[in-house]
Amino acid sequence: MNNPVFSQKERNIIILLIVLTLGGILLYATRGIFGxxxxxxxxxxxxxxxxxxxIEKWRWPKPLSAVVIIILSIFIIVLPFVGIGSMLVRKAIELQENPVWIKQIIDAINKFAGDTLGKPDLLKEQLQSSAAYFGTLLTAVLGGAANVFIEVTVMYFILYFLFINYQGFESGILYYLPFDEEQAVVFGSELKNITYSNIVGQTIIAIVQGGCLAIGFWIFGVNDALFWGVICAILSFIPLLGPPLIFVPATLILLSQGQTWQGIGLLIWGFGLVINIDNVLRFIINKKIGNIHPLITVIGVIIGLPLFGLIGLVYGPLLLAYFLIAVKIYKANKRLSLKREQLEKRKE
Structure with a gap:
């Protein structure tokens, strides 16, 4: 019998290279639906x-459970996003059809800044410095919105099969994860806490802050209070920095229109109430559910918006948090391996 060209070790290396190559091709092919x-x-x-x-308590058939959860999630998560997106599109069209209104506001703010701060072109300078970034960001967000239908369809297709075969899926994950069982349980627990904190916790903060700012706008006479409350809720996913992007310009508009007390009142309402809602609720959520550092959220949003569009407000911080969890587990695994090696050397 002829000797084989490759040894068993060489065969394994070749097979591994083939697997990695095919895996790389598949990852490249699916890069558009990574979200x-x-x-x-x-x-x-x-x-x-x-x-x-x-499935286990109510004894529902697995397909029924999967379908009910998918329908429930569509009403709770998908439809609100669709509604917000439609509202944003309508408002963008309205502003595009009425550019005179925008110019009047810019001129009024510039006049106020010139009379008060001695910088008549303050707003113009700020708009010019940020126009390039926000133009690129807007293009990415709209591009992500165009791809969202395909991503949602693929997501629910995969999710259905994961729900009806959850035991096999989780067993496979435990088998292929490069952790021991104890570390895998820790990884799963932290993954759950981070996800709940970012999705459930941040959504609660966003709704409360957006509602509170909408009430403030209504009290102090700002038009489209509900719309700007929704925008505030979206921007609330950026800790501390998001809401001021709404109520500070609104304050400048009120002051530029001669509504001094309303402007001062809105500024106090924003910094005194809206911002502190973030601090208080985030503290409670961090204790009850899980802790995501505000810096992770801010960096995650900056990463997520160009990659995923509007949903990047959620996906960006989660992706960064998942990465940090993996690094943490890797360090713990490395320490455990070193301890085992030291014990083996002592035995020898």
Whole structure:
């Protein structure tokens, strides 16, 4: 019998190279729907407990449980995003059709800044310095919105099969993860806490802050209070920095129109109440659910918006948090390996 060309070790290396090459090709081919895979992970983490409850406690058939959860998630998560997107598009069209209104506001703010601060072109300078960045960002957000239907469809398709085969899926994850069982449990627990903190916790903060600012706008006579409350809720995903992007310009508009007390009142309302809602609720959520540092959220949003569009407000911080969890588990795994090596050397 002829000797084989390759040894067993060489065969294994060649097979590994083939697997890595094909895996790289597949990753490249699916790069456009990466958000769907990340969304699947997030949705599975959020609704895993409910799926197990339906199947094991209420004895529902697995397909029924999966379909009910998917329908429920569409009403809770997808439809509100669609509604917000439609509102933003309508408002953008309205502003585009009425550019005179925008110019009047800019001129009024510049006049106020010139009379008060001695900088008549303050707003013009700020707009010019940020126009390039926000133009690129807007293009990315709209591009992400155009791709969202495909991503949502793929996400729910994968999610359905994960829900009906959750035991096999989780067993496979435990088997292939490069951690021991104890570290895998820690990884899963932290993944769940971070996801709940960022999705559930941040959504609560956004709704409360947006509602509070909408009430403030209504009290102090700012037009379209509900719309700007929704915008504030979206920007609330950026800790501390988001809401002031709404109420500070609104304050300048009121002051430029001669409504001094309303402007001062709105500024106090914003910094005294709206901002502190973030601090108080975030502290409570960090104690009850999980802790995401505000810096991670801000950096995650900067990364996520160009990559995923509007949903990047959620996906960006989550992706960064997941990366940091993986690094943390890697360090723990490395320490454990070193301890085992030291014990083996002592035995020898």
């Amino acid at each position: 769907a895979f990340l969304g699947t992970l997030v949705m599975y983490t959020l609704f895993r407990t409910l799926n197990i409850f339906f």
